[in-house]
Amino acid sequence: MRIIVCVKPVPDPKHWNRLQLDPKTRTLVRKGIPGTINPLDRHALEAALTLREQEGGEVLVVSMAPEDSQPVLKEALAMGADRAVLLSDRVFAGSDTLGTAYVLSVGIERLGEFDLILCGDETIDGGTAQVSAQLAEFLGTPNVMHVSGLEVSPGKPWLARSQIEHGYTLVEIEPPMVLSVVKTINTPRYVTLMNILEAEQKPIEVWSANDVTLSEPWAGLAGSPTQMADLFAPERKGMAEMITGDPKEQAAKLADRLHRLGFC
Amino acid sequence: MSDQVESKIWVFVEQRRHVVAEVGLELLGKARSLAEPLQWKVAAVLVGHELDALAEMVLSFGVDEALVADDALLEHYCNQAYVKAVEGAIRQYEPQALLLGATAMGTDFAPRLAARLRTGLSAHCIDLDLTPDGQLLSLVPGWGGNVMARISCPKTRPQVATVLPGVFPVPEPGRARGRMVSLNPQLQPEDLGYRVVETKREEAPKSGLETAEVVVAGGWGVGSKADWTRVEELAAALNGAVGATRPPVDEGWAEEKQMIGQSGRTVRPRLYIGLGISGHMHHLVGVKSSELSVAINSDPKAAIFEHCHVGLVGDLKEIVPPLVEAIKQYSQQEPG
Ligand SMILES: Cc1cc2nc3c(=O)[nH]c(=O)nc-3n(C[C@H](O)[C@H](O)[C@H](O)COP(=O)(O)OP(=O)(O)OC[C@H]3O[C@@H](n4cnc5c(N)ncnc54)[C@H](O)[C@@H]3O)c2cc1C
Numbered sequence: 001m002r003i004i005v006c007v008k009p010v011p012d013p014k015h016w017n018r019l020q021l022d023p024k025t026r027t028l029v030r031k032g033i034p035g036t037i038n039p040l041d042r043h044a045l046e047a048a049l050t051l052r053e054q055e056g057g058e059v060l061v062v063s064m065a066p067e068d069s070q071p072v073l074k075e076a077l078a079m080g081a082d083r084a085v086l087l088s089d090r091v092f093a094g095s096d097t098l099g100t101a102y103v104l105s106v107g108i109e110r111l112g113e114f115d116l117i118l119c120g121d122e123t124i125d126g127g128t129a130q131v132s133a134q135l136a137e138f139l140g141t142p143n144v145m146h147v148s149g150l151e152v153s154p155g156k157p158w159l160a161r162s163q164i165e166h167g168y169t170l171v172e173i174e175p176p177m178v179l180s181v182v183k184t185i186n187t188p189r190y191v192t193l194m195n196i197l198e199a200e201q202k203p204i205e206v207w208s209a210n211d212v213t214l215s216e217p218w219a220g221l222a223g224s225p226t227q228m229a230d231l232f233a234p235e236r237k238g239m240a241e242m243i244t245g246d247p248k249e250q251a252a253k254l255a256d257r258l259h260r261l262g263f264c
Numbered sequence: 265m266s267d268q269v270e271s272k273i274w275v276f277v278e279q280r281r282h283v284v285a286e287v288g289l290e291l292l293g294k295a296r297s298l299a300e301p302l303q304w305k306v307a308a309v310l311v312g313h314e315l316d317a318l319a320e321m322v323l324s325f326g327v328d329e330a331l332v333a334d335d336a337l338l339e340h341y342c343n344q345a346y347v348k349a350v351e352g353a354i355r356q357y358e359p360q361a362l363l364l365g366a367t368a369m370g371t372d373f374a375p376r377l378a379a380r381l382r383t384g385l386s387a388h389c390i391d392l393d394l395t396p397d398g399q400l401l402s403l404v405p406g407w408g409g410n411v412m413a414r415i416s417c418p419k420t421r422p423q424v425a426t427v428l429p430g431v432f433p434v435p436e437p438g439r440a441r442g443r444m445v446s447l448n449p450q451l452q453p454e455d456l457g458y459r460v461v462e463t464k465r466e467e468a469p470k471s472g473l474e475t476a477e478v479v480v481a482g483g484w485g486v487g488s489k490a491d492w493t494r495v496e497e498l499a500a501a502l503n504g505a506v507g508a509t510r511p512p513v514d515e516g517w518a519e520e521k522q523m524i525g526q527s528g529r530t531v532r533p534r535l536y537i538g539l540g541i542s543g544h545m546h547h548l549v550g551v552k553s554s555e556l557s558v559a560i561n562s563d564p565k566a567a568i569f570e571h572c573h574v575g576l577v578g579d580l581k582e583i584v585p586p587l588v589e590a591i592k593q594y595s596q597q598e599p600g
Pocket residue numbers: 006007008009038040041044062063064065095096097098100104118119120121122123125126127128129130131132226385386387404405406407411412413415
């Protein structure tokens with residue numbers, strides 16, 4: 001079985017307090033903030049590794065990111081992926097989700113046939129939750145989002161469980177396909193020192209725009225249909241009216257207020 | 265009857281088993297107010313099977329056209345079939361904008377459709393504007409709600425956006441004046457891509473958060489499962505429902521269905537009280553329509569104090585017990 005996992009390097013949320021909004025360029029300055037695997041992509045990778053253990057085959061990691069994201073791909077290799085491809089080119093920079101999905105799709109086309117592509121449902125930075133379905137559309141395969149369970153038995157259609165409001169749907173689906181997962185699907189494994197040493201032997205290939213076939217114009221800032229007209233910190237309503245005093249006084253004042261408003 | 269569709273803004277009104285998602289109605293109201301200055305018409309798009317009654321219903325919300333893609337193969341939601349069902353009509357009638365709810369269905373259907381049409385899509389918007397020249401500007405939260413992006417789609421049409429449920433009010437229904445147009449989807453079984461085996465939904469809880477007049481929500485600052493009773497006691501004293509931020513749900517103090525915010529419920533209570541909640545946008549988008557919001561937090565710099573009406577700086581463990589007592593006393597005084 002051939003499984004491809006789409007992994008997005010994101011700034012480690014532990015250090016998000018250091019993110020700065022540059023008012024001039026309207027971008028977030030993430031310099032010096034270490035990257036990590038987007039949290040849900042760890043779950044996607046775990047699902048892929050579990051399937052490989054069960055069915056055999058290989059797990060490939062694909063990422064579109066700046067070249068300095070290689071440590072993040074090393075992390076994915078240390079978790080157990082066999083091989084990683086980093087799609088990196090200034091031409092790809094600034095892609096919206098259509099552009100991102102398109103670039104990932106041409107990279108995957110170069111990798112050849114696959115049974116399954118796994119994504120996270122959403123990232124923690126852009127967080128649009130749009131890339132997986134758009135990737136499937138470019139590749140012409142079916143896709144299921146919000147996947148919280150997957151049952152694979154050889155020779156039979158696969159069963160994917162997809163979360164919906166207050167419940168789930170169960171669908172029968174045949175490879176090749178794209179699935180995007182939610183957190184409850186599994187618990188990602190820990191990486192040991194041994195795994196990290198082993199990962200040193202595994203290849204990371206870096207592909208530029210010249211290594212793939214871009215027959216459509218959607219890649220990068222210039223090709224993307226959406227534009228970011230503005231980026232700003234959310235508006236502050238202004239300070240609340242504060243109720244002060246020792247805790248008992250605060251409680252009494254608030255209760256009195258709620259009483260006058262008819263809540264008690 | 266001419267089948268020419270004139271509407272420039274189309275709103276996808278999602279339904280499962282003939283129950284519509286409320287966000288679809290919210291968007292009908294918003295679409296009408298966006299369209300008015302430009303004198304554009306607004307259409308509701310329904311996809312499914314046996315939709316006549318629903319078409320009547322959406323028409324009562326004042327839309328000009330109800331576009332109905334009806335086929336037995338569309339009985340269960342399947343993204344590829346849904347895309348096929350509306351793609352032709354979009355290419356033929358060229359709407360300027362298409363709005364969908366950012367629900368489990370909408371977040372899956374919209375990206376697939378936008379990619380098929382090779383057009384731009386903005387994600388789980390919390391506000392929408394339409395410029396006089398017909399550009400849709402959407403406000404998209406990113407980076408965990410720490411920033412907002414204003415997204416436009418200058419070159420391609422339609423401009424597609426998913427919108428968070430609960431951002432806009434549900435309009436009042438009135439007298440229907442629009443007409444129904446059938447989209448004739450003409451699907452084949454192989455258009456489906458996958459087969460829905462079953463759909464399970466639990467009954468929506470009766471005293472649901474969404475309809476509660478009073479919501480008391482607890483955050484990570486509540487401290488532990490044992491301390492969670494403080495949230496429940498305060499809610500009980502006020503006859504309210506209990507909500508939560510994500511950490512208490514992750515910790516198992518509260519249930520998933522109690523989570524409020526971007527990935528959870530949207531509430532519109534008369535009174536919201538947040539206990540030990542820092543005030544991330546992820547959570548705040550779900551409570552921003554509260555009439556009166558109160559926060560109790562030990563950190564005077566907590567962001568929630570910049571978003572709520574009334575703030576108490578202090579340890580919730582010291583404030584909540586006397587608060588519950590005082591509220592109970594008032595309630596007992598109440599005659600009858
Ligand atoms: C505040 C903000 C708002 C934005 N709003 C929009 C918008 O409304 N519309 C729009 O089109 N773009 C928008 N973008 C741009 C968008 O974030 C980028 O296009 C980004 O490259 C991909 O989207 P995502 O991070 O939202 O991915 P998601 O769709 O949330 O990612 C889902 C999954 O796709 C895979 N994936 C995503 N990106 C990559 C990658 N680079 N490499 C490998 N796998 C990947 C991962 O498995 C991931 O878990 C916005 C960006 C910001 C910062």
